[in-house]
Amino acid sequence: MSSILLVDDSKASRMIVRRALRKAGYGHHNLKEASSAAEALELIAQSKPDLVLCDWNMPEMSGIQLLEKLREEGLNVKLGFVTSEGTEDVRKRAQDAGALFFVTKPVKPDNLQRLLGPVLG
Amino acid sequence: MKNVSTDDWMRALESAAHELAEEGLGFSEGKVVPGHLELHEVPWGSLVALTAEDRSVQIGLVASDEHCPTLVRAFLQLEEDEELEDQDVADALGEMANVLAGGVKVRLEDGSLNLGLPVVLRGVRDMPKTAKTKVATTTMRWETAEAQLFLLQHDRRV
Numbered sequence: 218m219s220s221i222l223l224v225d226d227s228k229a230s231r232m233i234v235r236r237a238l239r240k241a242g243y244g245h246h247n248l249k250e251a252s253s254a255a256e257a258l259e260l261i262a263q264s265k266p267d268l269v270l271c272d273w274n275m276p277e278m279s280g281i282q283l284l285e286k287l288r289e290e291g292l293n294v295k296l297g298f299v300t301s302e303g304t305e306d307v308r309k310r311a312q313d314a315g316a317l318f319f320v321t322k323p324v325k326p327d328n329l330q331r332l333l334g335p336v337l338g
Numbered sequence: 339m340k341n342v343s344t345d346d347w348m349r350a351l352e353s354a355a356h357e358l359a360e361e362g363l364g365f366s367e368g369k370v371v372p373g374h375l376e377l378h379e380v381p382w383g384s385l386v387a388l389t390a391e392d393r394s395v396q397i398g399l400v401a402s403d404e405h406c407p408t409l410v411r412a413f414l415q416l417e418e419d420e421e422l423e424d425q426d427v428a429d430a431l432g433e434m435a436n437v438l439a440g441g442v443k444v445r446l447e448d449g450s451l452n453l454g455l456p457v458v459l460r461g462v463r464d465m466p467k468t469a470k471t472k473v474a475t476t477t478m479r480w481e482t483a484e485a486q487l488f489l490l491q492h493d494r495r496v
Contacts, residue, residue: 227456229430232414233362274436274453301440306449321444322437323362 219267219337220247224257224283225299226275233324234270234299240326243333254278258286261294268336270320273300273307284314295336299324342446344474347489351397354441355478355487362437363412363480371477377488380462382406384431385488386439387454392494395451397439399431400459400486406431408483424460432456438487465490 221238225231231250238244249266251257254275261269271280278286284296297318298311308319318332352370359365377400385398401409407422410430416422435456443451459465465488467473472491477484 227429227433227436229414229426229433230436233433236415274455276455301436302453303440303444304447304449322440323358325361 218246220249220264221337222249222251222257222260222266222269223271224251224254224269224275224280225272226252227272228252230272230299230322233322237324237326237329238333241329241333243329243337246337254280254283254286257283261287261292265292265294267295268333269294269296270299271296273298273302273311281310281314284311284316288315297332297336342448344472344489344491346446347395347397347442347491348474348476350442350445351438351487351489352476352478353445354438355399355485357441358434358437359478359480362434363409364415365412365480365483368478368480371479371484377465377473377475378463380459380465382427382431383459383462384428384435384456385459385490386435386456388439388443388451389454390448390450390452394492394494396490396492397442398435398459398488399438400488401431401483405483405485409434409485412483428458428460432458468492 223231223234251260273280280298295317298316299320301322303321311319320328359368380400381403383398383400385396388395410427413430439453443453467490475486475488477486
């Protein structure tokens, strides 16, 4: 069983991603939530999740800023974006920063399955 | 920067709405009912801005007090008897606008546009616009609910 951290300022979005994870067959993993990048940083430092699923656009600190901060601090936690963004420039920026994958909203369970499979098994 | 007509914006918005309805709300394909919504009264609504140096477009949806709970329950997959707080409605509507605006940006393939954060509207009278704002609206109708989609185009070119 792995630990997954969902990071999104929208409670509705976190609920929807949880549901999609369950439908994709990952509901048995230990799921935690953070409503901000700042909260995520604390949780990651404390408990080092196996995977972080993170939104892109958030107030105060964006998802990409979170990822860049994690890399700066030498925290090589696995992170994928779940976001309404999807243009090529954003995907490239995510890839260059070290994101493992990029899922666009609305989230489809089969997309999660395809992308999380290699990461979580 | 790409020159995008109002029709292009609306086609992208309708396409994004169809995708949201099918994948996010679990609704079968909705009907687009053309017609102009005045946006004088917004019982419930949400919008997200797409901005570039020379223009700003606000994309969103409006729902009546009658249809809004149906849309939100579908989005969150809540049963009819599950309680829905105003905060949950606001959050869900904001996320729907977020998905719509992101879907429009992807469809237009315009990387120069920056996606903003959602703004939720409740009981607003008259959407903020100027004499130069282009307004386009349409109604999406599904079996159990409907919503009005809108875009407000603000051209910043002198």
